[in-house]
Amino acid sequence: MARLGPRATYGQTLTTLAGADRNIIAISADLGRSSGLDRFSRELPDQFVNVGIAEQTMVGCAAGLARMGFDVFASTFAPFASMRASEQVRMNMGYMREPVKLVALGSGLSMAYLGNSHFGLEDVAVMRTVPGLTIISPADCVEIQKTLYACVGYGQPVYMRLTGASSTPIIYTSDYVFEIGRAVWLTPVRKIMLISSGTTVAHCLRATETLAQMDIEAGVLNMHTIKPLDENALEKIAQETDAIFVIEEHKVAGGLGSAILEYYNAASISCPPIILHGIADRFVETGDYAFMLKQNRLDAEGIAGFVRERLGAVVSADER
Amino acid sequence: MVEILNTLFSEILVHRPHEPEWNDRDVFILSKGHAVLGYFAVLHRQGYFSAEKLATFQTNGSDLIAHPVKKEVLGIESSNGSLGQGLAYGMGMALGMRKRGQDRRVYVMLGDGECNEGSVWESAATAAELGLGNLTAIIDENGFRNDGPNTTYAGRVVLANVWRAFGWNVIEIDGHDHQVILNAFQNARHTTDTPTAIVARTVKGRGVDFMENNNDWHHNRITANVFERCLKVLDGCDLPKLDASGEPSV
Numbered sequence: 234m235a236r237l238g239p240r241a242t243y244g245q246t247l248t249t250l251a252g253a254d255r256n257i258i259a260i261s262a263d264l265g266r267s268s269g270l271d272r273f274s275r276e277l278p279d280q281f282v283n284v285g286i287a288e289q290t291m292v293g294c295a296a297g298l299a300r301m302g303f304d305v306f307a308s309t310f311a312p313f314a315s316m317r318a319s320e321q322v323r324m325n326m327g328y329m330r331e332p333v334k335l336v337a338l339g340s341g342l343s344m345a346y347l348g349n350s351h352f353g354l355e356d357v358a359v360m361r362t363v364p365g366l367t368i369i370s371p372a373d374c375v376e377i378q379k380t381l382y383a384c385v386g387y388g389q390p391v392y393m394r395l396t397g398a399s400s401t402p403i404i405y406t407s408d409y410v411f412e413i414g415r416a417v418w419l420t421p422v423r424k425i426m427l428i429s430s431g432t433t434v435a436h437c438l439r440a441t442e443t444l445a446q447m448d449i450e451a452g453v454l455n456m457h458t459i460k461p462l463d464e465n466a467l468e469k470i471a472q473e474t475d476a477i478f479v480i481e482e483h484k485v486a487g488g489l490g491s492a493i494l495e496y497y498n499a500a501s502i503s504c505p506p507i508i509l510h511g512i513a514d515r516f517v518e519t520g521d522y523a524f525m526l527k528q529n530r531l532d533a534e535g536i537a538g539f540v541r542e543r544l545g546a547v548v549s550a551d552e553r
Numbered sequence: 554m555v556e557i558l559n560t561l562f563s564e565i566l567v568h569r570p571h572e573p574e575w576n577d578r579d580v581f582i583l584s585k586g587h588a589v590l591g592y593f594a595v596l597h598r599q600g601y602f603s604a605e606k607l608a609t610f611q612t613n614g615s616d617l618i619a620h621p622v623k624k625e626v627l628g629i630e631s632s633n634g635s636l637g638q639g640l641a642y643g644m645g646m647a648l649g650m651r652k653r654g655q656d657r658r659v660y661v662m663l664g665d666g667e668c669n670e671g672s673v674w675e676s677a678a679t680a681a682e683l684g685l686g687n688l689t690a691i692i693d694e695n696g697f698r699n700d701g702p703n704t705t706y707a708g709r710v711v712l713a714n715v716w717r718a719f720g721w722n723v724i725e726i727d728g729h730d731h732q733v734i735l736n737a738f739q740n741a742r743h744t745t746d747t748p749t750a751i752v753a754r755t756v757k758g759r760g761v762d763f764m765e766n767n768n769d770w771h772h773n774r775i776t777a778n779v780f781e782r783c784l785k786v787l788d789g790c791d792l793p794k795l796d797a798s799g800e801p802s803v
Contacts, residue, residue, distance in 0.1 A: 285682070296645055297649060298645045299645075303649060
């Protein structure tokens, strides 16, 4: 499944689900093929709607279908889902609470040479401000599957953020319990914790191996549900760690890191230093996916280097 | 607009005001959500809520504010206020009814000013492509928008022609003539494979001479004094009383 990539996994899983459940509808803004929904549209034409290149209408129409009791999965590229149609999301999925599952394809930097027009680096920031919206960013293809299964019949609106290219690394080699809103401990809690979501989680895991070679013991928490956050996990981390790093393939402004800072602030929990690492406030230089991850220090090596540097700064500040 | 709503709710819409969540009902969506007062008055007259409830309009904590907020038990099927969104939502419901094999219809009222929004035309094209005969748009073409005349559709661009070009069954009517309105809705009901756009030419503020085609009344406050003048012009109707500040007296 790792070779399939996130989009094909989405399309294939949804086709399987919909084949067994006539209440599922896939709606697309002319990106059915890019969503891996080719087979879906051929095999289940009555359950497939293409509204044309019209994301605002896609979200509105999806909401109307959800109102009629269908399980509606609407998909398009991340910036078009989260920003072009953001007001439709706010009115239909937020204000009216219609439980549409909005699937953002190719979020983060994964659209590579298509450039900043197609990147999803602000989507979490925008979607986080819609009350009642659940935001999930699965870490690998197994988790995409589990998320989709969890979304069928889930009565809340969801923004599902797919990152990563077709060679998305595998994180889960054995089965595990996936629950919306409950983070996954990929290591036990350690003095240094990296919190991440989406395919960046895999890079964080590899970064911890590099860090271990430098005698820095770091752990990883997969916060696949960005909203609502797993508060129990965050409380545990605040109590048991010396430094928290939030690593994300998203602008630092408004992303997972912001959400975590806001949580600790509102809960008045005293916690160790929290260091945010993501995309700076600029449009990024474009290249292939690996190049951009490297440029933005979001590959394993970049993350490890960033953590080591910032730990040095934290330690020397403490010593002063 | 209120003549259209009154005709729709009294003689066309399949609904049960005393059983607002009845599963087989038709659905009305006020996409031009700012015209909410006429809509609330009609819902009240139909029996969806009491005069006391109506009198809570724009009071703190009320369900009835300056734009519709979805609440099925009050007959309010959709939240609106951000223009250009009602048609897509209504289209989704109409499509869902068709997929469920239900004989139900969706009516969406838009303004001609609202038709400046691009999202209207996204949805118009898709609804025509899908052949949603159970979807009817009513365009209240009063010729005005917030800042004055709607010049977009006053010259070369003819609103009814645009809907026609988008593949809709277009019926142009005098939006104040009850019989003409009724005929248009019946025509729409018998058109099964194409959505219908009823382009209703209306006069803003119709019936009250000092308000007619006067855009000062696009958004304004009816004080007790103005209310008296309105009543005089309208020849006295049985309406809720206002106190001196213009607030309804409960």
